[in-house]
Amino acid sequence: MPLRYLLTGLLGLPLLAAGYLWWTLLSPFGYSPPEALPPIAEGEHRVFVYGTLRHAPLRWVIYGRAGDPQPAILPGYRREGLDITRDIDASVEGLLLRVEAEELARLDRYERLGIRYERVALLLADGEPAWVYRRLE
Structure with missing residues (x-):
């Protein structure tokens, strides 16, 4: 059972990083420039x-x-x-x-x-x- 959680965490970390990069660099939601x-x-x-x-x-x-x-x-x-x-x-x-x-x-x-x-x-x-x-x- 602990191995399954470890593998899930290791696989989820790259997805989390990719999501963060998309949100901050590419998405229309992560930044609104001051007017x-x-x-x-x-x-x-x-x-x-x-x-x-x-x-x-x-x-x-x-x-x-x-x-x-x-x-x-x-x-x-x-x-x-x-x-x-x-x-x-x-x-x-x-x-x-x-x-x-x-x-x-x-x-x-x-x-x-x-x-x-x-x-x-x-x-x-x-x-x-x-x-x-x-x-x-």
């Missing part, structure tokens, strides 16, 4: 990522492809856990993603834009701006 957010402009967007979005399998789950990210540096900031903090003597290593408007909307959903994170334009070491997600207070 005050500006619309996303059509076309390509540059996004600097420094945390979980550096992992190709996660990007594939979130917006349907791993993309072709390039190494990038955000000068004047340091990483503190899930956020970055202004520090003129530091820099943050990450990846530069190039995404379309629909993909950026999916990244906004993943980051819970307006609830957990804000998306701000900052200059990378190459002198060009990119969107960067920063934790809200």
Whole structure:
């Protein structure tokens, strides 16, 4: 009898994880953006990522492809856990993603834009701006 419960738990865990990912990343129920957010402009967007979005399998789950990210540096900031903090003597290593408007909307959903994170334009070491997600207070 205990083996049956163990097997049920082991088989149920992947289904539970898949359900959670669907709810948070793909379903229309897991996130409602705040009404005050500006619309996303059509076309390509540059996004600097420094945390979980550096992992190709996660990007594939979130917006349907791993993309072709390039190494990038955000000068004047340091990483503190899930956020970055202004520090003129530091820099943050990450990846530069190039995404379309629909993909950026999916990244906004993943980051819970307006609830957990804000998306701000900052200059990378190459002198060009990119969107960067920063934790809200």
